[in-house]
Each structure stands twice: as C-alpha cells, then as structure tokens.
Amino acid sequence: MRRQIHALAVAGACALATTAGAETGSGGLAPFRIVAADGTDAIPDSLTDKAGDAAAGAKVVVNRRQGNCLGCHQVSSLKTESFHGEVGPSLDGVAGRWSAAHLRMIVVNPKHVFGEATVMPAFYRIDGLSRVRTEFQGKPILTAQQVEDVVAYLTTLK
Amino acid sequence: MPSVPLRVALAAAVILASAVAPQAQDGAERPAWQGHGIKPQSPDSPFDQVVSGLYFRSKETQAMQADDFNNPGFLAVEQGEELWSKVDGAAGKSCASCHNEAATSMKGVAAAYPKWNEKLSKPVNLEQRIDLCRKGAMKAEPYAFGSPELTAMTTYLRNQSRGMPVAVKVDGPMTPWFERGKALYYQRNGQLDLACANCHEKNHGKYLRADFLSQGQSNGFPVYRLRDQRLVPLHERMEGCMQDVRATPFKPLSDEFLALETYVAWRGLGLPVETPAVRN
Numbered sequence: 001m002r003r004q005i006h007a008l009a010v011a012g013a014c015a016l017a018t019t020a021g022a023e024t025g026s027g028g029l030a031p032f033r034i035v036a037a038d039g040t041d042a043i044p045d046s047l048t049d050k051a052g053d054a055a056a057g058a059k060v061v062v063n064r065r066q067g068n069c070l071g072c073h074q075v076s077s078l079k080t081e082s083f084h085g086e087v088g089p090s091l092d093g094v095a096g097r098w099s100a101a102h103l104r105m106i107v108v109n110p111k112h113v114f115g116e117a118t119v120m121p122a123f124y125r126i127d128g129l130s131r132v133r134t135e136f137q138g139k140p141i142l143t144a145q146q147v148e149d150v151v152a153y154l155t156t157l158k
Numbered sequence: 159m160p161s162v163p164l165r166v167a168l169a170a171a172v173i174l175a176s177a178v179a180p181q182a183q184d185g186a187e188r189p190a191w192q193g194h195g196i197k198p199q200s201p202d203s204p205f206d207q208v209v210s211g212l213y214f215r216s217k218e219t220q221a222m223q224a225d226d227f228n229n230p231g232f233l234a235v236e237q238g239e240e241l242w243s244k245v246d247g248a249a250g251k252s253c254a255s256c257h258n259e260a261a262t263s264m265k266g267v268a269a270a271y272p273k274w275n276e277k278l279s280k281p282v283n284l285e286q287r288i289d290l291c292r293k294g295a296m297k298a299e300p301y302a303f304g305s306p307e308l309t310a311m312t313t314y315l316r317n318q319s320r321g322m323p324v325a326v327k328v329d330g331p332m333t334p335w336f337e338r339g340k341a342l343y344y345q346r347n348g349q350l351d352l353a354c355a356n357c358h359e360k361n362h363g364k365y366l367r368a369d370f371l372s373q374g375q376s377n378g379f380p381v382y383r384l385r386d387q388r389l390v391p392l393h394e395r396m397e398g399c400m401q402d403v404r405a406t407p408f409k410p411l412s413d414e415f416l417a418l419e420t421y422v423a424w425r426g427l428g429l430p431v432e433t434p435a436v437r438n
Contacts, residue, residue, distance in 0.1 A: 064367070071367040086364040087371075119360060121350045129351055131405040136349040 029126060030144040034105065034112065041112035042101035047124070047144035052152025060146050060153075067123065067142060067150055075157070087119060094157045103154045107147050123147060189214050189370055191363060199427040204359050205373065210429050211381075214362070214372035215437060219384070223436040231313065231382035231434025234306075234389045238314020241307060247298025253311075256295055264318040269431050270325045272420045274332055281335050283419055284312050285391065286411060303410045309389045313380045316433035323430060324377050326423035339421025342414060348405030354418075357399075374399075375426040376419065378435025385438060392419060 030047045037044070046052070061069040062081050070078065072087035098106065106113050109122035123142040142150065191214050195207025212220055222228050243254040257263040272281040275290075282290065288311050289300035301308035328336035346353045357366065358374030365371070379392040393410035396418060400407035408414035 068367070083365070083368040085367045087361045087366055119352065119356045121352070129347075129349060130345065131347045131400075132349050133401075133404050133406050136404045139349075141349055 029124060029140060032108070035101075037099065037101055040102060041105050042099065043104040043108060044101040046148055047104070047108075048148050050145060050148070052145075052148035052150075054149070054152040054156050057146075057149035057151070057153030060142065060150050066146065069150075072120065077157070091154065091157055095155045096158055098154075100151055100155050104147065104151045107142070107150055107154075123150075187216065189216060191372075196428050200424070203425065203427075204355075205425070208426060208429055209362075209373055209375070210377055210426075210432060211372040211375050211437070212378065212432060212435060214370050219436050219438055223378075223432070223434075229382070229434060229436055230384075230387075231380075231389060231436060234310040234313040234380070234382075234434060235317045237306070237310040238312075238317075241311055242314065247292065247296035249295065249297040251296045253291065253296075256291075260314065260318050264315050266319050266322050266325075268312075268316040268433075269319040269322045270327065272326065272335075272416060272423065274327070274330070279331075280413075281332060281416055281420060283411070283416060284315060285393075286416075288312065288315070304391065304394060306388075309380050309391050312391060313389055313434050316379070316431055319431040320433060321430050323428045324423055324426050326420060326427065328420065328424050332420065335417045335420050336424060338414075339417035339419070339424075342418050343421055347400060348403035350403040350405075352403045354399065354422075373425070374422065375429060376422045377426050377429040378432040378437075380433060381435040381437045383437050389434060390437075392422075 032043050032045060032047055034041050034043055036042070058078070060067040061075070062078060064071070069075075069091070070081060070084050072085040074084040074086070074090040074092070076090070076092050078084070094103070102113065106120075108124040110118050110120040111122065114120065121141060124140045124144065124147050126138055126140055191209050192207075194213040195205070195209035198205050198208050212223060215223075222230075226232055239260075241253070242260055243252050245252045245255075253260070268284050271287065272283040273287070274280075275282045275287075285301075285303060285308055288308065292298040292300050301311070343354045346356070354374060357371055362371045362373045376392050379395070380389040381395070382388070383390045391410070393415045396415060397407040397410065408418075
C-alpha cells in the first residue's frame, strides 16, 4: 500500500482526508508522504531541507516544554537527567528496532504504527484533536526541524 | 483512615519498595500501592482493586495525612467548623440553625455526593449544595468556587464522613450523568491528545516523569497540596490535569465536571472518605 498524502490528511483517522489544503502556508505543516515499509507505515523523506542534528534532538527529548519524551521513556545515555518516566518502553537500542523512516512516523503520529489506542502523543499533527488550548491551536507539538533533530538523535540509540 | 491499617501499610511499603527499586527514579522510594485496595463494588469497574491516592504517595506524605495534628488540612476543618455556626445573610441564620450538630446531622452525607436534586432536576455536588443553603435558607451571598470559605466548608462536611465508604448513586435520573461522565473520562483532549483513562486507568503505578500516577480517585478531596500550601478542591485538580495535556479545561461546577465528578466517585465506590488528604 502506498499513499501520497499531505500532513493534514495524515493526522486524523487516515480515511478522513478532509482538511488538506486548509492550512498550508505559515501555519500549516510540511507535506510528507507515508509509505508502508515491511508492513508498517513509515515516512521515508525528511520533513525539512536541513539534516537533523542529533545533539539538538537530545535537548528536545529532554525539554519539558518540547518533546518531554522522558515524561514517558527512559534513556540510559541521558542518566544525568533526573526523572525518566515509565509509561512507554526504554528507548535504548531503538535504532536497532526501527528504521529512520519508521522512527519519523512514530514521532509524527504513532497511531500509524501502534494503533489508535496508543498513549503516545502525535508530535506533528494538528487536526483530529479536541479542546486544544488557544495558544497551541493549529500548532504541532514539535516543529518539522525538531522532528528531524529527534529522529537524528533516535538513530544514534543503537 | 484508621491508624492500624495505615501502620501495616507503611510496613508493607518499606518491604515492597526495596524489592522493586526503580532504575528510573534514583533515590526515590517507589510507593507500594498494591494490596492496599478494596474489591471493586461494581462488576463494571475497570479495576482489579480500587486503591486510594494515599498509597501512591510517599511514606512521609502518608504519615502526614494520618496524623491529625500534623495534617495541615485540619486548619480548613477548623475554619469550616467556625463557619458552621456563624450567622450570615438576611435570614439571620447559620448552618447550625437548621442542621444542629454537624457531627450527627452530616455524618455520611458527603460520601453520597454528587446527589440528584429534585428541584433543579440535576445533580449537585457538595459545593453547590452548600451554596443552595446559603442562597435559600440563609439568604446569604453564595461562596465563590475556590474561595477559602467554600473549600473550608466542603472540607469540614467531607470530614464528617471520614472513614465511611464513598456511596454515590448512579441509577435512576443519575444514569445519564454517569454515562456522560464516563464518555468524558475516555475522551482524549488537548494538544497531547490524552484522556483521563490514559493516565489513571492504563498507567497508574508508573512514573510520568516525576509524578507517580494514581488511579485519580476523589475520596480524599479537598486535598491539602504541599506544593500550593492550601486545600485544592476536586474541580481545580481536574482543571490542572486538563491544562497539563494542553487542553482548555471545563469550568469548575460546569455540567461537564459535575458529570465527571459523579463518574469518578463511582470508580472509587467503597473507598473510605479521607478528607482532608495530603498530596505533594
């Protein structure tokens, strides 16, 4: 199965490609395509022109106002940071379990990989959400570049 | 809480905490909440055991709650007691004018709230019931939600049910409110797209960053929060949880929170009322 869709269409239940085009431009998300790789959805292409920066990604993973991935995940190499959550699995060795394209999909919208019931938030999605506080409306949790930086960081977790 | 089970609980907590010492939370002792619950009173309960938020907190916090002299929430109980017999409003009455001794007239009352109100044709929670009496019988100004007076009176009245089981009724006209509360409990909200159930049903007993997640029970409310150094009513806590997922919270005393309060109380049916509980 191979699909050509824009971020706005991707974000909700995939069948409901309704709002595409409604928010292109400055407030909109970068377009991307989702393909199935080894039977699991993946995003093969970078969301940005600039290569991801793993060191910057590590900061996003830690930062409570950004990724706050440590809210739910443990990462042994970030031991100097206090308080790693337990809601999700350890991210140690995650690069060995997933390709970069799959990791990008997981960060953008993990429902594509883990199913609707997953607790993990979609970090690059703006539709299909309810009661979003005004200051966050129309904005994904992470910018496209932050997603790329996080993906670059995750690929170092061998 | 009676003191004997608590002492047993603390002893058990020490043993279990060392057995499953967390890697992720260096230095912190993991609260041992298992085994401190009661059997669910309804076959529809989502839990194997229903556990008070007390057992998800540190030993120090548990000890503070158990000791009436050290529990800072008792300042509000005392304030509520004073207000109980204070004449206020155009009718020249106090609560005591109609209800006499709270220790007898209010025993067990709060444990059954929110409760159906025939006149209004909707449920009211304890805060709303207090203000109905102020407006009606006393012809006094209603207390504002979140005011020290309303929270103190709520705390005082809930304290008259301390140790008694949460006994909210969800049948008859309450059923649609229960159902609405249930739907809201499973509704994902905010930029983080999380429902109450995602944290409190699926993930209690795990750390969410520095917070050890409980079942989100309401039996201890209003709770004294050490961080805020004051009592926090239930609807303020629920507002906070919604803020944290970057959602616009429902308003305190809104129908939505009333439905949620009803449903959350049902999830904790049978738990002892612990007001005033202590939380970090």
